Amino acid sequence: MPAVPPASKSFSIDICYNYSDMETLQQALKRAIHDLFNTDLTPELTRPDEQFGDYATNVSMQLAGRLGKNPREVAEQLAAHLRESLSAEVQEVTVAGPGFINLRLSDVFLASAATAAISAAPRTLEGKTVIAEYSDPNPFKPLHAGHLYTTLMGDIIARLVAHAGAKTIRVNYGGDVGLHVGRCMWGILQYLGGERPEKLSEIAENERSKWMGTCYVTGNTAYENDEQAKAEIITANKRVYQLHKDNDHDSPFAQIYWTCRQWSYEYFATLYDQLQVVPFDRYIPESEVTPLGLQTVEEQLQKGVFEKSDGAVVFDGEKLGLHTRVFISSEGLPTYEAKDIGLSLTKWRDYQFDKSIIITANEQAQYMQVILAAIKQFAPEPAERTEHLTHGIVKLKGGIKISSRKGNGPSALDILQAAREAGAETGTNPSEDTILAAIKYAFAKNRIGGDVIYDPKESIALEGNSGPYLQYAHARARSILKKAANGGGELATFDEAERPLARKLSEYPEVIQKAIDELMPHYVCTYLYELAQAFNRFYEHAQVVGDPREATRLTLVRLYADILRDGLGLLGIGAPESI
RNA sequence: GCACCCGUAGCUCAGCGGAUUAGAGUACUUGGCUUCGAACCAAGGGGUCGCAAGUUCGAAUCUUGCCGGGUGCACCA
Numbered sequence: 001m002p003a004v005p006p007a008s009k010s011f012s013i014d015i016c017y018n019y020s021d022m023e024t025l026q027q028a029l030k031r032a033i034h035d036l037f038n039t040d041l042t043p044e045l046t047r048p049d050e051q052f053g054d055y056a057t058n059v060s061m062q063l064a065g066r067l068g069k070n071p072r073e074v075a076e077q078l079a080a081h082l083r084e085s086l087s088a089e090v091q092e093v094t095v096a097g098p099g100f101i102n103l104r105l106s107d108v109f110l111a112s113a114a115t116a117a118i119s120a121a122p123r124t125l126e127g128k129t130v131i132a133e134y135s136d137p138n139p140f141k142p143l144h145a146g147h148l149y150t151t152l153m154g155d156i157i158a159r160l161v162a163h164a165g166a167k168t169i170r171v172n173y174g175g176d177v178g179l180h181v182g183r184c185m186w187g188i189l190q191y192l193g194g195e196r197p198e199k200l201s202e203i204a205e206n207e208r209s210k211w212m213g214t215c216y217v218t219g220n221t222a223y224e225n226d227e228q229a230k231a232e233i234i235t236a237n238k239r240v241y242q243l244h245k246d247n248d249h250d251s252p253f254a255q256i257y258w259t260c261r262q263w264s265y266e267y268f269a270t271l272y273d274q275l276q277v278v279p280f281d282r283y284i285p286e287s288e289v290t291p292l293g294l295q296t297v298e299e300q301l302q303k304g305v306f307e308k309s310d311g312a313v314v315f316d317g318e319k320l321g322l323h324t325r326v327f328i329s330s331e332g333l334p335t336y337e338a339k340d341i342g343l344s345l346t347k348w349r350d351y352q353f354d355k356s357i358i359i360t361a362n363e364q365a366q367y368m369q370v371i372l373a374a375i376k377q378f379a380p381e382p383a384e385r386t387e388h389l390t391h392g393i394v395k396l397k398g399g400i401k402i403s404s405r406k407g408n409g410p411s412a413l414d415i416l417q418a419a420r421e422a423g424a425e426t427g428t429n430p431s432e433d434t435i436l437a438a439i440k441y442a443f444a445k446n447r448i449g450g451d452v453i454y455d456p457k458e459s460i461a462l463e464g465n466s467g468p469y470l471q472y473a474h475a476r477a478r479s480i481l482k483k484a485a486n487g488g489g490e491l492a493t494f495d496e497a498e499r500p501l502a503r504k505l506s507e508y509p510e511v512i513q514k515a516i517d518e519l520m521p522h523y524v525c526t527y528l529y530e531l532a533q534a535f536n537r538f539y540e541h542a543q544v545v546g547d548p549r550e551a552t553r554l555t556l557v558r559l560y561a562d563i564l565r566d567g568l569g570l571l572g573i574g575a576p577e578s579i
Numbered sequence: 580g581c582a583c584c585c586g587u588a589g590c591u592c593a594g595c596g597g598a599u600u601a602g603a604g605u606a607c608u609u610g611g612c613u614u615c616g617a618a619c620c621a622a623g624g625g626g627u628c629g630c631a632a633g634u635u636c637g638a639a640u641c642u643u644g645c646c647g648g649g650u651g652c653a654c655c656a
Contacts, residue, residue, distance in 0.1 A: 363649095
C-alpha cells in the first residue's frame with residue numbers, strides 16, 4: 001500500500017503519484033472525519049454526474065446517524081474542513097441535497113491524475129500467486145461456442161490478475177478419461193472397423209477434429225439408443241482408465257487413444273493461436289490428477305468425510321444444505337468429483353496459491369459448492385482460497401441455445417465464421433484483428449454471469465459500443481498525433497472542452513481497480529466506450545493541430561490513445577495504428 | 580418437489596453493499612461536414628425498472644410472497 005501522502009505538499013505537474021487521486025482524497029477525508037468527529041471511517045467516494053463535481057461522498061449521512069446530528073450540518077462542517085485541507089487538490093467543495101459532499105478537482109490536480117492514469121494502475125496483487133483455470137475443453141469432444149466464450153473470458157480475467165501484479169498461472173484442465181472418451185473411442189472404433197491404429201493415417205490432417213467430432217456424435221447417439229453399444233462404451237471407458245494405470249502406449253487400443261488425444265490437443269492449440277489468447281502455463285489432463293483424487297477420497301472415506309451409499313462413495317452435502325454427490329462410483333471408478341479433488345490438491349501442492357480462480361459455466365455452480373465443501377473438511381486452505389466464477393451461455397441472436405451435451409450446437413469455429421461473414425457484409429473488409437476485437441468485446445461487455453446473446457452483425461459494426469469501434473477510435477487518435485509536427489506539452493489548465501476529457505482519463509485507475517477487485521471485465525468495456533464518447537465531444541468542439549492550445553490538447557489525445565490501447569490490451573484486443 | 584441464477588426502453592444491455600432528474604447502444608425522427616479520420620456530434624420520441632406487500636426521510640437496488648424464464652439435484656462431465 002502506498003504511504004499516506006504528506007499533509008502539505010507543493011504541487012507541480014511533473015509529480016506523478018504512484019497511487020490514484022482518489023486515494024489521496026479519501027485519506028484527506030478520512031483525516032477530516034477523524035479531526036472533526038473523532039471517528040474512524042473509510043469514506044466511499046463515487047463519481048457523480050459531471051454537473052455536481054468530480055467526486056462525491058454520502059459519508060455525512062452515515063455519520064449523522066452515528067453522531068445523532070443533522071446530515072446537512074455534518075456535511076457543511078466536513079466541507080469547510082476540506083476546503084482548507086485540500087486547497088491544492090480541490091477547487092470547490094459543495095454540499096447538495098440531503099448532505100452529499102461534491103468535490104471539484106483543481107486543474108493542477110486533475111492534470112496530475114490524468115497524466116498518471118496508466119502508471120497509477122493498481123498493483124494490489126503484487127507478490128501473490130494466482131491460478132486462473134479456464135477453457136477446460138475435453139479432448140475427444142468438439143469445441144463449441146461456450147468454450148470460445150469461457151476461453152476468452154478466462155483469458156481476460158487472467159490478464160486482469162496479471163495486470164494487478166500477481167504471478168499468474170494459467171491452467172487448462174481437460175477430461176482425457178471418462179465416459180465421454182468411451183463414447184468417442186467407441187465411435188472411432190466403429191469408423192476404423194476395429195482396433196486398427198494404422199487406419200488413422202487415412203484421415204487428412206485438416207479433417208481430424210471434424211472427424212473426431214463425428215465419432216463423438218456417433219458414440220453419443222449409440223449410448224442413448226443402443227443397449228449393446230452402451231455396454232461396449234462402458235467397457236471402453238474402463239479400458240481407457242486401465243491403459244493409464246498400465247502406462248500402456250503400445251496396444252492397438254492405446255495407440256488409437258494416444259494419437260487421438262494428441263490430435264485434440266493440437267486442435268485446441270490451433271484455436272488458441274487463432275484467438276490470440278495468452279498461452280497456458282499448464283495443461284492438466286484428468287488422468288494426471290485421477291490417482292491423487294481417488295487416493296484422497298479413499299483416505300477421507302476412512303476418516304468419515306465421505307461415506308458409502310449403495311456401493312458408491314458419496315459426500316453428504318445435504319447436511320450443509322447442498323447436494324449429495326458421488327465421488328467414486330459403485331463400479332469403483334472415480335467420478336468427475338473425485339478428479340476435481342485431485343485437481344485442487346495438485347494446484348495447491350504445486351503452487352501454494354494465494355488465490356485460485358476457476359471459470360466455468362453457471363451450471364456447475366452448485367456442483368462446485370459441493371466439491372469445495374468436501375475439500376474444506378480435510379484441506380481448508382485451498383478450499384477457502386478458491387473462487388468459482390461462473391458465466392452464462394452463449395446464444396445466437398434469434399435464439400438457439402448452444403448446448404454442450406448434444407453434438408449439434410454451433411462450434412467455436414462457427415462463431416468465428418459468423419463474425420467473418422457479418423464483417424464481409426459490411427463492405428469494410430475487416431482484418432482478422434478486427435474480427436477478434438468484435439467477438440472478444442461482444443463477450444466481455446456484459447456483466448459476467450448472465451447469458452450472452454451474440455449478434456455477429458452488431459459485434460462487427462463500426463458504430464456503437466463495439467470492439468471495432470474502439471479500434472477505430474484509437475486509430476483516429478493516432479492519426480491526429482501523426483499529423484502534428486510538435487509533441488505535446490505538460491498539462492496544467494483546462495478549458496471547457498478539455499476538462500471533461502481530462503476527468504474521464506483520470507478515472508482509468510479506479511475502473512481497473514474495480515474490475516480487478518470484482519473480477520468484472522465489463523467495467524473496462526463500459527469505461528472505454530464512455531471515454532471514447534468523451535473524446536468525441538471534445539474533438540467536436542476543439543481543434544487540436546494548429547490551435548493555440550495545441551500542446552495541451554495533443555497530450556490529451558496521446559493519453560486518450562494510450563489508455564484505449566492499454567484497456568483494449570486488458571481485453572485481449574489489439575489496437576492497430578490504422579484500421 | 581427442493582436449491583441456485585435471472586426478469587430495467589421495440590431489441591441488446593449498464594446501473595445492484597440505498598440517495599441528487601432511471602442511463603447507454605441499436606432502431607426510429609430531425610439538424611450539423613470548404614477545417615485534424617462525420618465510423619462522429621447535437622436534439623427528440625420511447626420505461627407502472629415482472630407483480631404485490633414490507634422496512635426507511637428515500638427502493639430498480641434491501642426483505643418476504645407470488646408470476647415468468649433458465650440451470651442444477653448420486654454413480655455423465
